[in-house]
Amino acid sequence: METQDLTIDDCWNRIGIWSRGTEKCPSLADVIHCRNCPVFAETGRRLLRTPPHEGYRREWTRILADEKETKPLNLTSVFVFRTGSEWLGLPAAMIREIVPMGPIHSLPNISSDSLRGLVNIHGRLHICVSIGSVLGIAKRTRNGEERDPAYSAPARLVVAVQENRPVAFPVTETRGIVHFTPEMVKELPVTVSGTKAAYTTGILQLGNLDIGLLKDKPLFKALTKDLK
Amino acid sequence: MLLLLFEIGSDRYALDARQIVEVVPLVRLKLIPNTPDHIAGLMNYRGAAIPVIDLCRLLTAVPCENSFSTRIIIVKHQVENSGEVSLALMANNVTETVQTSLEALPPSGTIMAETLYGGVSGPDASELIQWFDVKKIIPEKDFLFPAGE
Incomplete structure (x- = not known):
């Protein structure tokens, strides 16, 4: 040397x-x-x-x-966002992009809670749905007075793709992509039933946040059922 | 396709990254008596003893340099009749990988494939890099070694 x-x-x-x-x-x-x-x-x-x-x-x-130190390999990644007061997670692979909120053009003659209308994203029309209404979160009232103040101004539109069909939905807040192992997921409390239980696989605890992990397929079926 | 670049003598060679398990620094080797010169020794790799082949010694008769960038490339190699074996290849300047547009290996010629990649990025873009084919370059008897004689 x-x-x-x-x-x-x-x-x-x-x-x-x-x-x-x-x-x-x-x-x-x-x-x-x-x-x-x-x-x-x-x-x-x-x-x-x-x-x-x-x-x-x-x-x-x-x-x-020595044996190689390995990290847990079966990591799952979810995209975490907030709608109303609920933190939710969707598989990260199905999220295509997140864009600033734009005007939603409502569709006449369609009476559906989940279908909000059409939005223009990069010059293409996308169907805009409301995840909160399907899951029964922070129901919007017609007069607007009892609205959750945070929910009244959704900041972003998330574009998700399920079976090649892009769907946009507004979210209040985004947290980004979170990785977790199966051990980190808690079972749903047995007292939870109804729509929430039908669309949620488990609860992921992340710091002081409880994130509901959504079943993508049943959820999207419900979101798009009125589109036929 | 991702290629790992390294040097043997003064020339650069490329190895398909898909067959590489790991690139590790130089470690202490246990010398094996009565073996060809290009067998640098045995290394303890994750609890298993595998022979380390000094590629510089094998191809140019000059041993690899003793430097930080001389590293050991652990590769998986398919051998007829004995399945997949781990080989440890020692080479100089194992410091770079390069992404090529090649999807498959180019057809190889005779003993040493005359496959030359017209350089990569950087100041010496005209450099020719030779394809390194483990099967063609490493003597067959070295494959059989890990299975135990």
Whole structure:
């Protein structure tokens, strides 16, 4: 190790992006950042060419002799969102995109609680449904006075695809994608019955949130049943 | 298709990432007496002893460098009559992977496939990278070794 030429000209500190001085490397005009510069990359390669010390080899010999530490592999990912006061999760694979809320054009002559109307997303019309009404969450009242204030202004539209049929639905809040293992899912309390039980597989506890994991197929069947 | 790039001597080779189990740093090896020079020794890989083949020694008669970037590539290899075996291949500068548009392996020629990839990204884009075919390059008797003699 001593014999190796380890003198490094840290030009990135001297005249590069991390320099505090006023003199700057002329290459910066081309490469913008030192990490794009061949000199920087070459120095990194040179460091990799140096011999590892004995402790490094010893440590890795020990690590590789042991069983590989594996993380739980059967992770499921769900997209978590809030509608009304309920946090819900849908399989992440079926979520296509999340867009800002736009106007919903109602369809005349259709009396359905779940069907809200049509929305324009990237120039295409999508059917807009209400997940809350199917699940019986925070029922909207006609006069609007008893509405849950949070529910009155859904911030986003989620576009989900089930069997090649895209459906949009408004949500109050989105949390993003959450990964979990089957052990993290709690059974539904036996006292829960009716529509909620029919569409929920279990409860995922995440910090102080209880997320209802939705059965995608029955739910979408219910959401689109009036569309035939 | 994802390829792992490494160096043997001064040339770069590419290995299909699908047959790779893991790339690990150099570890201490147990020397095996009376074996060809290119068998660098035995390593304890997750509790099993597998032979490590020094590719530089095998192809250029110069041993691999003792450096951080000299790494051991654990591959799965199908051998007739003895199923799948794990091989440990040691090579220089195992530092890069590259995504190619190739879907399948190009047809290989004689002993060493003359398959050359016209370079990848970076300053030396004209570099030719040779396809590394485990079956053609590693002597057959080395496959049989892990099964126990």
